[in-house]
Amino acid sequence: MSEAINPHGSINVAPRAIATIAYQAAIESYGVVGLASKNLVNGLTQMVIKDPSHGIEVQYQDDQVDIDIYIIVEYGTRIKSVAASVAKTVRYHVEKSLSLPINEVNVHVQGLRFSNQE
Amino acid sequence: MSDSTTALKEAGQRRIRMNRPVNGQMLKRLTEVGLIWLKANQQTVNALNVFPVPDGDTGTNMVLTMQSACDEIANTPERNVGKIAHQIAQGALMGARGNSGVILSQLWRGFARSLDTKETLIAADLVEALNEARDTAYKGVVRPVEGTILTVAKDLAAGCEAALKKSDSLVAILEAGVKAADQSVEHTPELLPVLKEAGVVDAGGKGLFFILEGMLRWINGQPLDGGAAVAQPLAALKLEETLEAIEPGQDWELVIDFRPHQALDLEDFYKNLEEMGTSIQIGEGDGMYRLHIHVPDEKRSQPWDYAMRLGTVTNIAIENLVAQMEEIERKKNGGDLQLMPVEADQIAVVAVAPGPGIARVFASLGVAGLVEGGQTMNPSTQQIIAAFENLPTNKVIVLPNNKNIIMAAEAAAELAVKEVKVIKSCTVPQGLAAMMRLAPDGDLEQVAADMVKAMEDVQTGEITTATRNVTIDGVKVKKGQVIGLHNGNLVLSSPDLEKACLELMEKMSLQDYELLTLFYGADVDKALVNKISDAIRAAYPEQEIEVQEGGQPHYHFICAVE
Helix, strand or coil: CEEEEECCEEEEECHHHHHHHHHHHHHCCCCEEEECCCCCCCCCCCCCCCCHHHHEEEEEECCEEEEEEEEEEECCCCHHHHHHHHHHHHHHHHHHHHCCCEEEEEEEEEEEECCCCC | CCHHHHHHHHHHHHHHHHCCCECHHHHHHHHHHHHHHHHHCHHHHHHCCCCCCCCCCHHHHHHHHHHHHHHHHCCCCCCCHHHHHHHHHHHHHHHCCHHHHHHHHHHHHHHHHHHCCCCCECHHHHHHHHHHHHHHHHHCCCCCCCCCHHHHHHHHHHHHHHHHCCCCCHHHHHHHHHHHHHHHHHHHHHHCHHHHHHCCCCHHHHHHHHHHHHHHHHHCCCCCCCCCCCCEEHHHCCHHHHHHHCCCCCCEEEEEEEEECCCCCHHHHHHHHHCCCEEEEEEEECCEEEEEEEECHHHCCHHHHHHHHHEEEEEEEEEEHHHHHHHHHHHHHHCCCCCCCCCCCCEEEEEEECCHHHHHHHHHHCCCEEEECECCECCCHHHHHHHHHCCCCCEEEEECCCCCCHHHHHHHHHHCCCEEEECCCCCHHHHHHHHCCCCCCCCHHHHHHHHHHHHHHCEEEEEEECCCCEEECCEEECCCCEEEEECCEEEEEECCHHHHHHHHHHHCCHHHCCEEEEEECCCCCHHHHHHHHHHHHHHCCCCEEEEEECCCCCCCEEEEEC
């Protein structure tokens, strides 16, 4: 649990809630065409999923939040830039919503999608 | 032939050439001039960022992306427009930086795919290619955000398509496209609230506009080396610094956003403003100006009227400078208290302070923790523990500074795992006297004993108002009367504050001591404080008298006599 003490008590934010914020940020990131579950076998990774808890893992370790995101990227984009901007966007949105520093945002590119046949 | 006529002639030739089908080399040149103009406006685009959103260097990212595209075609003699487009797209892809760079590379990718292997490009091809560019860019994201470069690309394609119905001239279509992109950029704040809040337009969209505008400027023979920007970019305006420079007579701060009907003559503008007020700052961001000025009361509406004559005023913020300054003063006084940092194994002192002024005095004497509290606002045991439990030491001394708080402090000492000593200071002056003996590196028992002893050196006087009728120790008190306490004992009552103070000094035998420190409360008028302290000074010329703001409630004065 991510915890913050205030004068009235404590606030707990569940990993799933953080995952939802990260999910929204990720899919609005340019170049991301979907999130993938990390456990799906190869070939199925291109299945676009709607449940944020599948494509995103949130872990707490001693007050530190780590986020892992599994994405599918549009074919023909510069993957490095897309991944970097996903990491940046997700970190920004989660930190802004939680006022909690994020330790790591790891972006895993699980697959590419062809939108157009060339 | 002069330079300008040569330039004009060349531009004329370009316009003619542009209206013939465009080949690969022409597209190459257009891409290059687009980059040059984008580069000239790089800082403008960078400044548009909504701090602190991600992608905080859009201008630079787009320049690097376009640079990579141009590098790819730098030495190619290729004349096939489709092939050049593919090379540009490839270069943009390889060099794509940041969100807007990636989107830009996708636009080029769609553009190139549409042209495929076409030898040359005519108006209809351009429109089709821009449509394809838009489609490709939109496919790259699950949930496209409107009010970004994507929207501008969409409006650009639509604008060109509409223009194609009227003309098949490439220049005419590009002109329409630049105009559509410009309007689209201006409209982005309506679509994306964060832009509106920050008072900027979308940076990526603006960057795309500059690339297109650069192409058009080159065709028209306009310079590409950037106009002289006299006004600073909006984001670079540092208005918070202006507060420090307030001159007497400035009562209002005005920040006016407006869009002038025609180009501003900045020099003239400045001169007119200088007659109205000071601290003038002017910011400019794509046609919009932000004017900052400090003005006196009687001229408060002048800058507004003036801006309205010049253009459309979009936003005005007015602040009362006098009130603002007072607020800053107040924060300076009560706000950031510098508490003494303690190291492991040192002794930390936590003091209960009834007002901001007293808290400040304790802080200056080196307490490591402060708890707000005093008469009728006793802090809880928990609050006291919270003040020291996170300190990096195990040795703690608590100064309750009120006899009603001693119990809570002792309970805190019992509950805490740290070694806590409570010095039973019943008054603020006792606590302050004890603080004088703090030796952070000493032995806890010894230091505590010293501090207890130090409390004997000080006499405490307190002046407050009686809340009920009472007779104690032979002193008769009526509700609403001013009463004086000497070391916690009721010694006098009086209908008048000044008289009560003087009488209290007498009861405390001030003449036998050296120093009186007078902490005045939150509810005492400063003028009255001065009057009373002057009266005391007159009565006790031998003694040193210090007056401090205590900020405590209920007690008009707390006096320490040493």
